[in-house]
Amino acid sequence: MNWGVLLFPGSNCAEDCFHVIDKVLGKPVTYLWHKDTDLGDVDAIIIPGGFSYGDHLRPGAIAHLSPAMSAVKEFAEKGGLVIGICNGFQILTEARMLPGSLLQNRGLKFLCQDQTLKVDNIETPFTSEYKTDDVLVFPIAHNEGNYYAKPETIAEMEQNGQVLFRYCNPEGEISDVTNPNGSINNIAGIINRTGNVVGMMPHPERSSDNVLGLSDGKGVFISMLKYLEANKQN
Amino acid sequence: MAEKLWIKAGLTDSEYELLTKHMEREPNTVELALYAQMWSEHCGYTHTRPLFKHFLTTGPRIVQGPGENAGIVDIDDDEVLTFKLESHNHPSAIAPFQGAATGVGGIVRDILAMGAYPIASLNSLHFGYPGDAGHTRWLISEVVHGIGEYGNCLGVPTVGGELRFADAYKGNPLVNAMCVGYMKKSEIKKAIATGVGNSLMIVGNLTGRDGMGGASFASKDLDEENEEDRGAIQVGDPFMEKLLIEACLEVFEEDYVVGVQDMGAAGILSSSVETASKAGNGVEIDVALVPKREEAMRPEEVMISESQERMLLIVRKGMEDKVNKIFHKWDLHAVVIGHVTDDGIYRVLENGKTVGEVPVWSLMDAPTYVLEGKEPAHLEQTRRFMNDDVAVPEDLNQVLLQLLGAPDICSKEWVYRQYDHRVQMNTVVKPGSDAAILRIKDRDKAVGVTMDSNGRYCYLNPKRGAQSVVYESARNQVVSGAEPIAITDGLNFGNPENPEVYYQLEQSIIGLSEACRALDTPVIGGNASLYNQTPEFGAIYPTPIIGMVGLVKSLSHVTTMDFKNTGDFILVIGETKEELGASEYLDQIHGLITGDVPELDLDLEQKTQQFILDIIRQGLVQSAHDISDGGMAIAIAESCITSELGAEVSFDLNLRPDALLFGESQTRFMLSASGESADKIIEIAAKQGIEAANIGRVTAHKRLSINNLEKNLINITIEDCAQAFNTGFDKMMKTDA
Amino acid sequence: MLKAIVTVMLKKGIFDPQGRAVQNGLESVGFENIKGVRVGKQLEIDLAMDDLESANDLVHKMCDKMLANPVVESYSFVIKEV
Amino acid sequence: MLKAIVTVMLKKGIFDPQGRAVQNGLESVGFENIKGVRVGKQLEIDLAMDDLESANDLVHKMCDKMLANPVVESYSFVIKEV
Ligand SMILES: Nc1ncnc2c1ncn2[C@@H]1O[C@H](COP(=O)(O)OP(=O)(O)O)[C@@H](O)[C@H]1O
């Protein structure tokens, strides 16, 4: 299974994602360059966090127009697995590969903290390792993580099980009080209609290396890996 | 010159006389500008350089002492760390967001110039109490925002620092930023312009009129007259800096570059002079070749501009295109602006025509001043303080809560929540404990990083105060499982031409040096920021700031301050004396900034720190915390709050209750350990002649109770403690965010 | 030479926390009669062209493609000769 | 009811990294003839008042006191009846 980590000028979690695939999962991984349109033979693509193009204008506003993103779109249309984390999520919404948009946190401040989450839909290639009752800890670190979409869109997503993760408190309660950034319905991560493109604000990679005291995030990558392996065999 | 243009440029008559002697003629305006910048306090260290002789700068782990962009220490396995701190006080007072942001950018480039990848950023901030002053609150939020935004965008985790308050900083806040970089020993770069004919290439941002004269601006008091200097505001561009890091490190992988220097104060000028002087070479630079953002810039403006995010590379002849190609990949370009020459002359050209030439050595040879210090008048009085001057408060629970919520002590989560402290995935211990700990990937080891100061201590006893700060830094390291290796110092003082300030400066440096010698933590670099004063509020407290780096030899040694298990024993190491002087308690509770700084015994300190490190390495310790601001009661409460556990302790000490609880006797630690380990710790301590006492246990019921001589002093819920600790900052900022 | 002045604002109906914060800030220092504040961006774009009509076209394209996100933002602009 | 439209821009001569990044971004997707971009803020402030002159006064005060930092920014505004 080959993994690709897409690099933009200003990406700063690319090495972290690379590290997890390489050292924690022990799988082959390469960097993909934003100016390239040939993605090689990767089976899954990670669009990492950071501040692509300095987050100028809007996070993801410039990056989503890069040559590599057209290739990523094609890759996804053919069913390839794509996960955008933090800035990667913002890029995917700007590219309209995912619905909605990420607005500034309602507290107007950058927020870096270890955040508790619940998984809403465990029947996806990204979440099969989890149980619905799990309360997971993933770090968040963002200034624009306040998920917004039109009410109709939200209703549709809820109905289709497109909400993957929600912010909760350590007891697993989901309410406005346990919402760090103002996201509608405490949405922390979503999946597209066809179930192969995910965007999430929390950082699963930062919660994948036991040395750092957090390990809940590994499940996302292991889920993806299992899915890929199962599908390769077919 | 008819008019005394040099005075306007910031040079004295005698300095002017000296430079004409060096030049053997009168300077033109370009040449005058070169001297004015290079001979300013900021670039030339005119008042501080003579005092640096006190520093210990070498040691077995020291690869590079002062004299390069940053010092370097060996952390085994052919790996090294490089670190330095830098002040950005005056810019931050005027445009706090940009001032703080560019402060971070500047120090990161120093680290980059060494060839290293920046792995951690820290900051030490000092402000006046906000009180009702919206201005101070604005300063605090803008500074924090500026530091956060820059570091976050760069992807360098901001993992530590400090935020302290005193009225003395009201007019002149302090913003000192520190950066730590990692590299292999073989990757070290130097700031040197060797090889006649090699090219000087400028990379990064375009040059504009930003920060015109920043170096000499930083070498003046902040007063009305400099309001005009406000044109000097630089704007930070962390995105550009991120690209610079990527591109430079890629270039460094090849053998194209012989020297690197970041452009900080006095821009192109100081970076090129320093590199040339180190090689004993000359350089020539054509200002017309410098890519500019603004039109009609005069040659001296180009030379001293402090536009941010620029670096100078000394590139092997013939390799220019290869270097440019790598920069191009990152959407940047590298432009040749001049060459290394063999004549020792610093020559400025404009379109090939010489517009200024002076000997390189003379620019580096800023005159130094050794002044006569005078003990500050206030010491006479503050030394006379006796504990009996204040009464023991009735309600000690209330005092504890008030201290937990005090600006210097309360939780700073409001601040570090705005900093990405986890990016790069090395942060093993995040902000909020004693030292931040970063693992080194693929190795069983880690580094501890800290930044500490105590202006009040140094105000009340400059020498011992400075010693205490070094020791406190080291204590923060050892309780975290790290062996202190070396320090970088930030010397923040008022106007040194005032004899009382000079005394503070000299004594602080002496104190700092003695402590570093005793602990064997050499000074490998630093920064001086003098003239921190305003007509309205006077001089700041003498504030030496210590940035320290330590080595954790195995990840299993990493220790934090929170209690771990109910039933563990709580131990106090070190002697508690009846010392109230200079304490946070006197300041916050009695409104007194007075008394002498608690006593210090250099040998005992060294021995005790080694002991703490030893027992941690033996795996005997569950939690460890140094006892500092606010004393014993605060230390215990902090370990309770962070673990959400209780503690029941009792003493048999013949001391005033407030001195026992809140006094700041030095060389003390608070540990928790299982029963068996606790006995062992006490046994080892006894053998080494170190005081150690088992004072009680960690409990499941969430209360803190402290008794002395069978009398209850403190009995309070952890919830109340946490509430005071966690809301103190918001209360001060009047926010509820 | 032409100068396009582009304004990008959050769409009506989308909560603007920054606007709210500015309003609170203004009120807290004693300003009155403020019914609402919204904060957006203004971009000034210098164009090396003279034809107003083609400039108009160009700026529309820039906005649609990059300068505004139609999911949450609306834009407007004027073009001036300079 | 009046509406003040306030524009806050970085002063001329002060480097605007955001403008530069937007310009590069536009160019990289093929837009041409762009000589420069500067990015600032636009604030729309609804005022519960009718007198243009006193509104003018008020908005000046708001800008000086809070909306712009005179060290780095300049502002301008228009007031419209709505
Ligand atoms: N207070 C100090 N203590 C020790 N070394 C210092 C101190 N101040 C400056 N230095 C050293 O002097 C050298 C020049 O400092 P500086 O001009 O600040 O460098 P830069 O321009 O790269 O910031 C550096 O090596 C620095 O570490």
Ligand SMILES: [Mg+2]
């Ligand atoms: Mg330097």
